[in-house]
Amino acid sequence: MEPVIITVATTGGGTTREQTPYLPLTPDEIADEIYASWQAGAAVAHVHVRDPQGRRSSDIEYFRRVVRLVQERCDIILNLTTSGPLDDERILPVTDLRPEMASFDAGSTNLNDWVFINSPAFLERLAREMLDNGVKPEIEVFETGFINNALALVKKGLLRPPLHFQFVLGAPGAAPATPKNLLHLVESIPSGSTWSVIGVGRSQLPMAAMAIVMGGHVRVGMEDNVYLRKGVLAESNADFVRQIVELAGSLQRPIATVGDARRILGLGTSARAII
Ligand code: ZN
Numbered sequence: 001m002e003p004v005i006i007t008v009a010t011t012g013g014g015t016t017r018e019q020t021p022y023l024p025l026t027p028d029e030i031a032d033e034i035y036a037s038w039q040a041g042a043a044v045a046h047v048h049v050r051d052p053q054g055r056r057s058s059d060i061e062y063f064r065r066v067v068r069l070v071q072e073r074c075d076i077i078l079n080l081t082t083s084g085p086l087d088d089e090r091i092l093p094v095t096d097l098r099p100e101m102a103s104f105d106a107g108s109t110n111l112n113d114w115v116f117i118n119s120p121a122f123l124e125r126l127a128r129e130m131l132d133n134g135v136k137p138e139i140e141v142f143e144t145g146f147i148n149n150a151l152a153l154v155k156k157g158l159l160r161p162p163l164h165f166q167f168v169l170g171a172p173g174a175a176p177a178t179p180k181n182l183l184h185l186v187e188s189i190p191s192g193s194t195w196s197v198i199g200v201g202r203s204q205l206p207m208a209a210m211a212i213v214m215g216g217h218v219r220v221g222m223e224d225n226v227y228l229r230k231g232v233l234a235e236s237n238a239d240f241v242r243q244i245v246e247l248a249g250s251l252q253r254p255i256a257t258v259g260d261a262r263r264i265l266g267l268g269t270s271a272r273a274i275i
Contacts, residue, residue: 002264003256004248005217007044007166007196008037010237012223013056013083014112020226020233025050027062031069033237034076037221040241043261044077045070046103046138048223058089060096067097067274075258075271077101079138087122094129097274100267102130103166104137106153107146110173116142123149127158136267138196140166142174147188163193164265166219169207170200177203182210194264200224205243212248217256220244 010024010033017023024033027049034045049062067078079101080093094102104126105118130137137159139150153159167185170177177199186195196217199207204225208218220240228234228243245255262269 001215001253003254003260004212004244005044005196005256005261005264006042006241006244007046007079007217007219007221008034008042008237008241009046009048009198009219009221009223010034010037011048011050012221013048013081015222015226017054020222022233022235023222023226024237025054026052027065028069030066031073034066034070035073036236036238037241038074038076038258040238041245041255042076042238042241043256043258044079044101046079046081046219046221046223048081048083056084058084058086058092060092063093063097064274067099071271071273077258077261077265077267077271078274079103082126083116087119087125090122091126091129094126094133094135098133098272099135099274100262100272101136101138101164101265103140104130104150105140105142105146106149107141107143109142109171112172120149123153124156124158127153131158131160136164136265138164138166140168141185142168142171144175144185144188147185151190161190161192162266163190165189165193165195167195167197168200169197170203172200177207179210182207182214186214186216198224202227202230204240205247208244209247209251212244212251212253218244
C-alpha cells in the first residue's frame with residue numbers, strides 16, 4: 001500500500017469563529033496553520049481565503065499572499081479552491097496562479113441551506129482551464145453521479161487519467177458518511193485512480209480510518225470539522241493532522257512525504273513557484 005497523503009483544509013468557506021475561535025481567517029493566519037500542518041505531516045493544503053470581515057472571498061490577492069507566505073517556508077502541495085458564488089471569479093485561482101492542484105466539484109448538490117451549482121458548461125470550462133494551465137483536478141464527489149460527470153469529461157478529453165477523487169461524505173444535503181457509501185464510491189471509480197475522503201463533522205475520524213485501511217488518502221481540517229473529539233475543539237489544524245499520523249501509525253500505514261504525494265498524484269518533482 002502507498003503511504004497515506006494527508007490534506008489539510010484549514011479554513012473553508014463556511015466555518016465561522018462562532019463555531020471555533022481557532023479558525024484561521026487572514027492570509028497570515030492561514031499560512032501559519034498550513035505551515036504547522038506541514039510540520040505535523042500534511043503533504044497537501046487545500047486553500048480558501050476570507051475578506052477582512054471573515055466572509056468567503058475569491059480575491060486573488062488574498063490567495064497570492066497565502067501562497068507566497070507558504071512557499072517561503074515549505075514545499076507543501078497547494079490545492080486552491082474553485083468554489084464560490086460567481087463562475088468568472090471561481091476560475092481565477094486556476095488561470096492566474098496556476099497551482100499544482102485545484103478542487104473540481106464534478107456536479108451540483110444541496111449543502112445546508114444553499115445549492116452548490118456546478119453547471120455542465122462551467123465544468124467544461126474549468127476542466128479546459130485546468131488542462132491548459134497544468135493544474136491537477138481534485139475531483140470532488142458528493143454523490144455517485146458526479147463520477148459519471150467526470151468520466152464524460154474524460155471522454156471529451158478534458159480530464160486526463162489517472163484521476164484523483166476526493167469523496168465528500170456526511171455533508172448536510174449530500175450522501176451520508178457510511179462505510180457502505182464509501183465502499184460504493186471506491187468501487188465506482190476507474191482502476192488506476194487515486195482517492196481520498198472527507199468525512200464532515202463527527203464522521204471525519206471514522207472515514208479517515210476507513211481510508212487508511214483501504215489504501216485511500218485523507219483530508220482533515222476546520223473546513224470540514226472543528227472537534228478533535230466529542231466536546232473538544234481542535235486548537236490548531238495541525239492537531240487534526242497529528243491525530244491522523246497517530247492513527248495511521250497504529251495501523252502501520254506510513255505517512256506520505258510531500259515528495260511521495262507528488263509521485264502518487266503524478267505531479268512534478270518540486271513545488272511550482274507562484275508569485
Ligand atoms: Zn474547500
